[in-house]
Structures are given as structure tokens and as C-alpha cells.
Amino acid sequence: MASITLVVRPRGRPIKGLPESITVNPDESAAQIFSEIADASKFSIHRLRVTKGSDGTPISNNCDITVQQTGLRNKSAIDVKDLGPQISWRTVFVIEYLGPLLFHPIFYYGRSLIYGTSAPASDLQTLTMIMCVLHFAKREFETLFIHRFSAATMPARNIFKNSAHYWFLSGLNLAYWSYSPSSPAAQTPKSPLLTYLGIALFAIGELSNFYTHLILKNLRRPGSQDRGIPRGLGFGLVTCPNYMFEIMAWVGVTLVNRSLSTVLFFVIGGAQMYAWAKKKERRYRKEFPETYKKKRSVMIPGLL
Template sequence: MSSNAISLVIRPRGKPIKNLPESVSVERDAPATEIFQKIAAASKFNINRLRVTKGSDGSPIPKTTEITVHDTGLRNKSAVDVKDLGPQIAWKTVFIIEYLGPLFIHPLFYYGRPFIYGTSAPPSELQKLSFMMVMLHFLKREFETFFVHRFSSSTMPFFNVFKNSGHYWLLSGLNMAYWIYNPNAPTARPSNPVITYIGIAHFVIGELANLSTHYTLKNLRRPGSTDRGIPQGLCFNLVTCPNYWFETMAWIGMTLVSWSLSSVLFTAVAFYTMALWAKKKERRYRKEFGDKYKRKRFVILPGIF
């Protein structure tokens, strides 16, 4: 062991990991990812399944090249706890699977109306418009997954794909599609032009503004890094997560066009979920950036929530 190296005591946490070493040696000035690499190599275990925390206080060791082993606070003979997170799946893959649900289900109901509802009547104007809006929304989501989003973590637990996909495949997919394209749905009747145009305006503005905020968040992180920064730009001075604000705006527009309780349900569930995420992100910003961060009173809707 070189003079610059330290020995870390490895302790298993949770279910046992076969071949987990009792200790590993790492250089003090090596990137923190070296700890994960050494443990994974010694145990012949997938590095993405490992969660490593400091034995002294339980704080997680970041899997990053941005800080050194010494910067983590670990010293010679420090103990680290290693936990198996279970089978993992890439975040990007989960996003792709989630959004494929509505992209598959809505055309199935839209074009399969004669078989599903037993009607030969063509879709109404509102049904056509609702179909286009849903498809555009989720095609945009897939575009962002491939070309915009940069993920701070490479993987998530595999079984999360079922929970996450259920939200989209069932609520915005099966439930919305069944009711919107039904020949007896409100969308099958003549529309109120004023409400429809207001809905379209909400949808278009919300989608474009949401895309803009996603590019802002993308530019905070260099490719291949886990950098975090304080976002600045469109409405970030008003709320913590304007991307969630504009996402909600787009779905309100969709609801005004479709006049379906299924759209209301999905919008309400999505807003509640995003509200939890936004509050968590506000706490993280305050903790991570301290006085450098301008604290926000409202996390999604300015003056409301």
C-alpha cells in the first residue's frame, strides 16, 4: 500500500453480498467513484447495485469523479457500509417505457373505435384534437428523454418501472383513452369554441415553456457528470420548479379540451406528485447551496403553492 493510500473497512448492510471484501485500499486523492469500483471489482458485483455510506454517520458516499476520497471525510481504517440495492434499470430506459404506454394505447382506442365501442361514426373534432394533444405531449417526452434530460443517477431499482409505468399506462393511457374516444363522451359533442381555444393556448404555452425549462436544467449539468447548479431563467425566480408549473398548465389545457373526468384525475394525481417532488427539491437547494440560493416561498404555482 502506497503512502498516499488508505484502507477502508467494509461492512455489509442488509442482505449479504457474496464475496464482499473485508477491506479495500484506495488512494486519498482518487475520485470517490474509486471506492465503488474497488468494492465491485473485489466482489464481482454490479457497481450500480451498490449503496455505500459512511459508517460514522450513515451519510452516503457520492458516486462521482468530482470529489476525492479525502473530500468525503474518510480516513485510514474508516468503516463504510455497503448495501445491495437489488436489480437496477437505467433511468433513461424507464422513461422510454413509461411514455410508450400512452403512445401505444391512445392510437389503439382512437383507431379501434369500431371494435371497442361498436360505432361506425368518425371521431369528433374534439376527439381528434385530444388525440393530437396527447400524442404530441408524449412524443415530446420521448424526445426529451433521448436528447434533453441528463440524469444525476444512472439507474433505479428495477421494480420501480412497474410503479412508474402504471401511472402513465393506466391513468393517462387506458383510463383517459377509454373515456375520451367513447362515442358518448363529452368530446363527442360540439365544443364551446372559447373554452377549446383557451385549452389549446394553455397546452401550447405550457408545452413550450416546459421544454425551455428542461433545456435550462440540462445546461446546469455537463455531459457525463452529476453536477448540480442553481437554475436561472424562465420563471425560476418565482418558483422552485417552473417545469412542473408549465406541465400542470399543459394538462389543464388538455382537460379543457377533452372535458373528461379522466383528464382531471390524471392532472390532479400528477400535480400532487410533482408538488411532493418540488418541496423536496426546495429543501435540497436550501441545504446544498445555503445563502447562495434565493429561497422560494412557492414551489410550483406562484402566489398559491
């Protein structure tokens, strides 16, 4: 098929070097549009937002969609917007989880300086520190080697907002109260049963959460944005069993350290996960109307 010419129009802040038009092959992937504009403007493709000039519909930087399938024809106009400096989602998650990984050892090993106490940490405080470090070390491992991201980047300015939840709630706030001499975890429990239950829930939750992430990883080919219906551990019960097992693990931590700061963290985090799970359930129903088995509970069976 003969090549077509697309009229390029700037939208928002000026883009130096933005071409007035580009020539593309209708049979090639839509990613070709981004590549042509990026080569001319010297901008990263991830910094560009391209929409159809006719109706403002976003054009996806997707290798599985052709230029012709986007509805663009010869002399069609496209609008190009500079999204500003970008940062990869993988880097975002690494930075987010780094906060708790730093704060928990700092407050645990620095108790004499921070709290002015010479008393050693209790067994429950030691368990809390181990569990929190294991959890976020697992998160870092999954970020680097397991997760595949549908979007490559996000605006760099959002890194502070995204990191606040982990650095302050599960990092500074949770660590400060967990290792304090006045913490419930500093006392010897009358019965170890809750501690054993907490350890069991944490271990089951973490291992199951990791396994569901492997299932989700295998749904998507590397470098693609294709989607599928996940099946296996927990997916027959709720939309997002990875969130269910995440909550289970944090209930386990709460039973060990008995701190309201832990409850605050996973309740706020749980509310956000519930919103994400509801959104994913709607997407599954829309994308797979004939084959997807609808779920009444998206995160916790019978409750949420």
C-alpha cells in the same frame, strides 16, 4: 499521499466475491471505492450501496469528492449492501411514457371494436389524440436527448409501481373515456372559444416546459452531479416553472376533451409535482443560502 486500506463488511444479503478489504488512494475520487469493490465482486457499481461503518453515512459515487473528503482513514470500515437488480432511470422514463403513446392510438383507431360504434371520431377527439401523443412523444424525446439524471439507476422491481401512473391514469383511463361515443368530446361544442383557448394553453405550456428543461439541462455538466441555481423563463416566479407549464398544458387538454379523467390525471400528478417542488425549494435554500432568492410559490404563482 500513501494509499490506505479500508475494511469491507457485507450488509444484508451476501455478496459473492466481496473482498475483506480494499486499497485506495486518499487523493483519488470516492468513485474509486465503488470501482474496487465492483471489480472484485463482479457487481455493477450501481447495484452497490456503500456507507461509512462509523456512522452509516452514505458514500457517494461522485468523481468530484475525494476519498479523504469522505472522512475515511486507514483501517476505516465501510459497509456494502446489494441493492438488487437495477434499471437505468432513462429506461424507466421511456417505459413509463410508452403506455400513453400506445393506448391513445389504440383506443382512437379501434373505436369500432372497443365501443361497438361505426361513427367517426369527432374533431375534439381527434385533437385530444394528437395533443396526448405530442405530449408523450415530447417526453420521450426529452428523456433520450435532454434530461440528465443525478441517479443512474433504480431497483428494477419498482418499474411497475412507477409506470402505473402513466399507463393507467394517462393511458388506459384517459384514453378510454376520451374516445368513447358518450364522451363530452364526442359532441360538437356550442362555442369553439374554449377549444381555441385549450389549444393555445397546450402549445404555450408544452413549448415553455421544453425550454425550462433546456435551462435545467445546461446547469449540469454531462456525467457530473454538480448543481446550480436556474434562471430564466418562469424561474423568477416559482421554484419549478417546468411543473407550472406542465399543468398549463394539461388544462389545455381538459378544455379540449372536457373529460374528468383528464382532470383526475393532472390533479394527482400535480399533487406529486407540488411535493417535488417543495423539496427542491428546501434544497435550494440549504445549498445556496446566500445567493438563492427564496420563493413563496413553488409551482403556481400565488397559489402553490
